[in-house]
Amino acid sequence: MWVGQAVTSERGGMGAAGPVLRRPVAPMLAAPVGVVPEGPGVVHEPKWDGWRVIAFREADRVYLQSRAGRNLTTYFPDVTRAIRSAVPAGVVLDGELVVWVRGQTSFPLLQRRVTAGRGLLRLAYEYPAHVVLFDVLADVGGRVVLDLPLAQRRARLERLVAGAPAALQVTPQTADMAQVSEWLTHWTAVGIEGVVSKRLAGRYQPGRRGWSKFRSRIVTDAVIGGVTGSLRHPESLLLGRYDRRGRLRYTGRSHPLAAEQAVEVGGLLSAPRLAHRGTQAHPWPQPLPASWSGQFDQPEPLRYVPVEPTVVVEIDADVAFEHQRWRHRVRYARARPDMSIYDVPLLLEENDDTSEN
Known part of the structure; x- marks a missing residue:
């Protein structure tokens, strides 16, 4: 399995020697569970109904990669524009592409991006896509942060996209089981399929099922x-x-x-x-x-x-x-x-x- 690695480049990718992420990067995955796990140091996030995306903010462009390693960049000009305007060079983000229609996500409109052809720009204008972000794999200048605990990566993510356009949002996160119950009971109609549970001390492990997912x-x-x-x-x-x-x-x-x-x-x-x-x-x-x-x-x-x-x-x-x-x-x-x-x-x-x- 391809996993993507921190590799050493003489030019460092962003003008300085050091480890950089070479794409494609296999995203970290979640293993299905029958109950939502609880305990100290465990947090939960909504599981959004969309397409997983790894977003690379490179020096002169934005590259969007699907979960399977495919290039999604040309299908989402609205998303690449938002990332290019708000995210510093070298940053690599993990999240979920979604399209909102009347207050809920629409999976068919995501699929239409691939087949829209000449109608792509009009489709993007009428039904703009968003990225719900939940992790950062590389920080400003391309510094790889896979080995940092989730709590620190989350703090960096929030700082990186503070003041970003509405197309870029950080997903909610909670340790409160009452909030989790609210998501599973009342938020499914807007596009939440369940919850993903993670450990605040956990590192990011490309290609490994180190998280847990509970589906509604x-x-x-x-x-x-x-x-x-x-x-x-x-x-x-x-x-x-x-x-x-x-x-x-x-x-x-x-x-x-x-x-x-x-x-x-x-x-x-x-x-x-x-x-x-x-x-x-x-x-x-x-x-x-x-x-x-x-x-x-x-x-x-x-x-x-x-x-x-x-x-x-x-x-x-x-x-x-x-x-x-x-x-x-x-x-x-x-x-x-x-x-x-x-x-x-x-x-x-x-x-x-x-x-x-």
Whole structure:
């Protein structure tokens, strides 16, 4: 795994000999946990629904790097302009790119930056992006601060962006569990997926899961419209919900099923009924389009086995439900043979729009 390192340069990158960060840098990551950790020296930050970004303020330019190491710079001229105007040369920042619309984050508008083409500048003007910052990897002049404790890095970060444009904001941080409960209970509607917990004494470890993340989750129901694997031995479930016009719309995919779950579900599934002229009457294309996956990095079309959409299952999902789909994979909980497909909540479009997938 590439991790990015402090490397010695004879010219020091900023005019002085010393260690500098060579991009790409693998961001420090968080391991999922079932409960929010507590204890002395532990602090918590909101987990924002956006794109992770490492921002390099170089001597003559700004470079934006995705979590996977891709160059995002050209897609966010508004962000690069804000960083160039407010952040000193040599600084490397870690944060989350977000776009706000009517008081909440919009993941689809982030994705549109990549496909906007000639409409990019207009899109950036109408829906400007912001960076919610939570760490600093290099200070003024390129001084690497990975080994400093989080408490000191946080203090440096706040000083660096004091008075910066509104596009650059430092994320809230707290040790108060009442505040954490407030975020998880009332802030999910504005774009918080959960909380990330960190140790104030911890150093920044590129590429390592040294933080903890707790996702806000919901228990709900969906209809199986297809599977990967086979009808009798499904590997994962492709899920949907009906809209007001009675069409089954694709809403997401499950994590891989355990062996006993595959047996339970496989015994309930059947192939789609045949329509006129002997063709299968199934509402989804084969394969599923790559764009339906909601992934940023190299999505691919998915071949699957269609099923008759009559089986309802209970699922455990996080709150990242954008563009009428769960962006992350959901967890299968149990089959609901006691429920009809008409008991599953309808898929309601924004502004009650019922356009096709």
